[in-house]
Amino acid sequence: MTEVSVRYYMLKKNFTFILIIMLATFPLCSSKSDNIYEPYYTKAQKLEMWKTLFNRTNCSSEIIGYTFLGNPIYAFICGNPRGGRILWDAEIHGSEENAGMILYLLAEWLVTSNTSVARGILESSYVMFLPMVNYDSTMRCNSNTSIGKYGVDLNRNFLNGWRRGDPNSDTYPGPYPCSESETKALRALFQSFKPTFYVNLHVGAGPVIFYYKESNSSVVEQVFSAMRTIASSMNLTPYRTIPIGSEGYAIGDAYDLGIPFTCMIEAVGRNEAWIYTDEVYQKLVTIYEPRCRALLIAQSQYFWSADGSADGVDGEVLPDTLGDSSSDIPYEKDMNFEWWRVVTPFMILILAAISLISLNKYRFWS
Numbered sequence: 003m004t005e006v007s008v009r010y011y012m013l014k015k016n017f018t019f020i021l022i023i024m025l026a027t028f029p030l031c032s033s034k035s036d037n038i039y040e041p042y043y044t045k046a047q048k049l050e051m052w053k054t055l056f057n058r059t060n061c062s063s064e065i066i067g068y069t070f071l072g073n074p075i076y077a078f079i080c081g082n083p084r085g086g087r088i089l090w091d092a093e094i095h096g097s098e099e100n101a102g103m104i105l106y107l108l109a110e111w112l113v114t115s116n117t118s119v120a121r122g123i124l125e126s127s128y129v130m131f132l133p134m135v136n137y138d139s140t141m142r143c144n145s146n147t148s149i150g151k152y153g154v155d156l157n158r159n160f161l162n163g164w165r166r167g168d169p170n171s172d173t174y175p176g177p178y179p180c181s182e183s184e185t186k187a188l189r190a191l192f193q194s195f196k197p198t199f200y201v202n203l204h205v206g207a208g209p210v211i212f213y214y215k216e217s218n219s220s221v222v223e224q225v226f227s228a229m230r231t232i233a234s235s236m237n238l239t240p241y242r243t244i245p246i247g248s249e250g251y252a253i254g255d256a257y258d259l260g261i262p263f264t265c266m267i268e269a270v271g272r273n274e275a276w277i278y279t280d281e282v283y284q285k286l287v288t289i290y291e292p293r294c295r296a297l298l299i300a301q302s303q304y305f306w307s308a309d310g311s312a313d314g315v316d317g318e319v320l321p322d323t324l325g326d327s328s329s330d331i332p333y334e335k336d337m338n339f340e341w342w343r344v345v346t347p348f349m350i351l352i353l354a355a356i357s358l359i360s361l362n363k364y365r366f367w368s
């Protein structure tokens with residue numbers, strides 16, 4: 003070998019070495035992307051199911067914003083645009099797939115069952131479903147489970163009651179309130195859709211309904227009382243109800259932005275939340291969805307009893323743009339800036355450059 007070809011050979015070897023180092027350390031600089039979940043249906047499959055379900059007369063869909071990774075956040079809408087407004091969402095905790103499944107079953111009953119009760123809801127109410135707020139889920143590790151080391155718990159990222167937290171915790175509230183695009187999209191939707199009822203659906207810590215403690219008490223009493231009556235007529239045990247404050251929860255901001263009654267349903271307990279068997283699926287169909295349905299019917303009945311006129315925003319039609327993320331949130335500086343994520347790749351590059359230069363200088367291979 004000539005000196006030039008040796009030098010070229012070593013240069014190539016050095017680059018291979020640097021490449022290996024960079025690939026090996028890449029996981030340090032990026033999010034983990036383990037996915038241990040095998041839900042009954044994947045998010046992509048569920049999205050197609052929702053699109054098919056709402057591809058019918060008097061139903062529509064909208065994109066109300068985009069997730070951190072740029073996935074669209076879909077809203078599915080049905081009912082009377084001049085009716086009272088009801089908003090239900092699910093999977094703000096991306097791993098809570100069974101919550102999204104319950105919401106799908108609820109929407110399916112509403113738009114396909116053609117029962118007098120379902121027709122009553124569609125005539126009196128304008129209902130919006132957001133089945134997968136956190137579409138990124140485990141891809142971004144913001145799934146609120148211990149498998150993700152990095153990510154933001156979206157239901158702790160809202161302004162009302164936000165507090166700092168450990169970035170390595172599975173309930174990390176984000177670097178500052180409303181730092182996440184999903185949070186901004188939801189806040190914008192609260193302001194543009196202006197529902198009377200907002201339900202934020204979860205699984206894992208139930209079964210229970212946590213309602214925001216400041217919610218309009220007369221509406222709360224009226225609706226929960228109706229819910230219990232409806233549930234018992236369906237031979238169901240209704241969800242028990244507990245008032246709760248906000249620790250950066252969506253229900254806190256929803257209330258602050260003008261929604262009189264906001265609640266968080268924990269539809270299923272820990273034992274069944276992350277199990278995707280036929281047996282659990284049957285329970286979603288026969289127990290958990292009907293229990294949620296009792297609340298939806300009660301909410302709608304609130305509008306029926308209001309002299310036939312919707313209680314929410316009479317006669318106001320839906321604006322063209324549902325989500326507008328430019329709402330005025332008092333952003334704070336990134337308080338939990340993770341310097342090592344930025345510094346580590348630079349350090350690797352500098353070390354690689356130094357090693358290359360020193361190898362060339364001393365030519366100890368010759």
Ligand SMILES: [Zn+2]
Nearest residue numbers: 095098204205
């Ligand atoms: Zn949750």
